Amino acid sequence: MSTPVDDSLDPLTRERSHLAESRAALRAMREDVESLDISDVTANWVNAEVLARQIDDRIKALADLSDTPLFFGRLDYLHAPGAEEAEGAQGERFYIGRRHVHDAEGDPMVIDWRAPVSQPFYRASKKDPLDIALRRRFGYTGGDLTAYEDEHLSDPAEAARTSKLLQQEIERPRVGPMRDIVATIQPEQDEIVRSGLGGTVCVQGGPGTGKTAVGLHRVAYLLYAHRERLARTGTLVIGPNRSFLHYIEQVLPALGELSVRQATVDDLVAHVEVRGTDDAAAAVVKGDARMAEVLRRAVYSHVSMPTEPVVVVRGSRRWRVAAYELEETVRELLARDIRYGAAREALPQRIAHAVLVQMERSGEAPDDRVQDAVARNSAVKAAVKAVWPPVDPAKLVLRLLADADFLAVHAEGVLSEDEQKTILWAKPARSVKSAKWSAADAVLIDEAYDIVARTPSLGHVVLDEAQDLSPMQYRAVGRRCTTGSATVLGDLAQGTTPWATRSWEEALAHLGKPEGVIEELTAGFRVPTDVITYASRLLPSIAPGLTPVASIRENPGFFEVRPASSPTGDVVAACEELLRNEGSVGLIAADARVGVLAEALASAGVTCLAPGEETTHQTRLTLVPASLAKGLEYDYVVLDEPQAVVDGEPDERTGLRRLYVALTRAVSGLIVVHAAGVPGPLA
Incomplete structure (x- = not known):
């Protein structure tokens, strides 16, 4: 149904009126949910708890964030229903926003950006207007509507032009956590966001191309389009570290999605406490996919062929299952290639079935209860324990890493002798609890757990900064x-681990999704032209085959390379200079120099935050170790001693990649301060 319009008012006043009415309608929707009485609806306290939690989530999802626009665009359709190219009616208009809002009669006042009718807001163009007569964008200050801008897509007399409001929104200063991009999603991004639930999508995107935002908005879209299915199976966002997850954690709630869990890979595999570290060589071998075969061999090595028959006594009768029959059963289970634990659970039932066959041949008529009783018989249990014993995944990995002979047997033909020596512990631990497990060890234990028992599957997983896995x-x-x-x-180009991904095809194969579609984003929305051009000098050295990002920002950005006379004084001065501007400031430095710079800032009376702490209008400087800079963004960045960033890594290529990450965190400006000169590719 079309939204009623009072044509006696000027356009801006009319739109402000619709905003006020929409906010009132959203408030009424929230009050309706808050007033629900479930005391007579639920049959027991468990149902009451579940329903109360669902109502609470619904109330939170209907929150009206005062500083966030309720709608950011409007679409006026051309044709009436029945026209092949149209979804809307003649004269019908739709306000596009972060969530659906309806009035007391149920008529829509704001349409969810994920609805099919909203899609032309992102896809329509002069070449292909998608039946849109007018697309209107709105400008806001805080939550107040302050401007609008029209595109008459079906008017051949009006030339295509760049939206000023869109450009302003893209270039708006960054303070606080990452925000959503529903008002600025571009056509190539929208295609990825709205891709179906059934397919896996891999997005290669340089700095500032919006790949993280695209991934998060795809989750929001999938929850809209497949809510019931994903409510059953679950969704998960995986990030590289806690600082990154804290930075992005408000995006989905701002879109009304509260049920998506966030975690790091370390969180997923936390079967043991990680207290140790590996050197690069050991971590590379432990992270190699060949370790999966070593683990599989080690797990199944516990299976032994039976040499004795099983004799089951029931009453006055004795039933005997010969050793050769048991061996046939064991070989059949091994050939089925099912999980170790599942096969172990199936074995007593198979033995019991062999006994029941003998019972039936002797004239008895046993049923399922008899079979279950036989499967629980002490003789059967003893045979299963001897032939197919239980395996503790952590103890298994402990033995592999501590027992050279055990590792050699199961790594033969898979790992070389040197590789085996690389991953063996110098001081073997006595127990799982006393072992100083590394992050790579925890992944091995997780693999062993999956060999024993299948890991539960979710409906959709977003994996960000995947190049480092x-x-x-x-x-x-x-x-x-x-x-x-x-x-x-x-x-x-941002892979900074010794085992960094070499190609997305290879990564998708390891993920178990070889059919995944690879998309590339090359339009840069975040990093200014001068900054990304400077950083792209590193690409021939770190990722020769990648297309450089082309910034679409109109503002070329502030960029300067400054030789320093004082290793810390000039860095502090640059930070103080940038803090005079509006927006956040990040001081990025080699990890080894963070302590020295923190002392220098404190001596100068400059307050700074650590990564993950939220910037405010009072405290806008964050001191960032280069190893934690990935995925973060700041309006202005001071990069301290680029050569020190490179030297802080085990090899030059990894160091240059780390430097590429550090150089591309700026949204509005970058100052590179150096006393030791800059690396060769940047000279």
């Missing part, structure tokens, strides 16, 4: 979505 980590994520789909986000 090892093959074994990809496998750990992949088994969390074996029956679901995934959105993989990353940039090969």
Whole structure:
């Protein structure tokens, strides 16, 4: 139904009136939910708890955020229903916003940005107007509507032009956590966001191309389009570290989605406490996909062929299952390639079935209860324990890493002798609890758990900064979505681990999604032209095959490379200079220099935050170790000693990739301060 319009008012006043009415309608929707009385609806306290929680979530989803626009656009359709190219009626208009809002009669006042009727807001163009006569964008200050801008898409006399409001929204200063991009989604981004639930999508995107936002908005879209299914199976967003997850945690709630869990890969595989670290060589071998075969061999090595028959006594009768029959059953279970634990659970039932066959041949008529009783018989249990014993995944990995002979047997033909020596512990631990497990060890234990018992699958998983995962980590994520789909986000040029991904095809294969579609985003919305051009000088050295990001920002940005006379004084001065501007400031430095710079800032009376702490209008400077800069963004960045960032990594290529990440965190301006010169590719 079309939204009523009072044509006696000027356009801006009319739109402000609609905003006020929409806010009142949203408030009424919230009050309706708050007033629900469920005392006579539920049969027991469990149902009451579940329903109360659902109502509470609904109330939170209907929150009207005062500083967030309730709608950001409007579409006026051309044709009436029945026209093949139209979804709307003649003269009908739709206000596009973050969530659906309806009036007391149920008529829509704001349409959810994910609805099919909203799609032309992102896709329509002069070349293909998609039956849209007019697209209107709105400008806001806080939550107040202050401007509008019209595009007459069906008017051939009006030339195509860049939206000023769209450009202003893209270039708006960053203060606080990451925000949604529903008002600025571009056509190529929208295609990825609205791709179906059944397929896995891998997005290669350079700095500032919006790949993280695209992944999060795809989750929001899938929850809108497949809510019931994903409510049953669950969704998960995986990020590289806690600072990153804290930075993005408000995006989905701002879109009304409160049920999506966030975690790191380390969280997923936290079967043991991680207290140790690996050197790069050991971590590379432990992260290699070949370790999956070593683990599989080690697990199944516990199975032994029976040499004695099983004799089951029931009453006055004795039933004997010969050793050769048991062996046939064991070989059949091994050939089925099912989980170790599932096969172990099936074995007593198979033995019991062999006994029941003998009973039937002797004239008895046993039923399922008899079979279950036989399966629980002490003789059967003893045979199963001897032939197919239980396996503790953590103890198994402990033995592999501590027992050279055990590892050699199961790694033969898979790992070289040098690789085996690389991953063996110098001081073997006595128990699982006393072992100083590394992050890579925890992934191995998770793999062993999956060999024993299948890992539950979610409906959809978003994996961000995926380029830094090892093959074994990809496998750990992949088994969390074996029956679901995934959105993989990353940039090969930003891979800073020794095992960094070499190609997305290889990564998707390890993830178990070889059929995944690879999309590339090359339009830069965040990083200014001068900054991304400077950073792209590193691409021939770190990722020769990648297309450089082309910034679409009109503002070229502030950029300067400053030789320093004082290793810390000039850095502090640059920070103080940038803090005079509006927006957040990030001081990024090699990890080894963070302590020195923190002392220098404190001596100068400059307050700073650590990554993950939320910037405010009073405290806008964050001191960021280069190792934690990935995925973060600041209006202005001071980069301290680029050569020190490179030198802080185990090899030059990894160091240059880390530097590429650090250089591309700025939204409005970058100052590079150096006393030791800059690396060769930037000279």
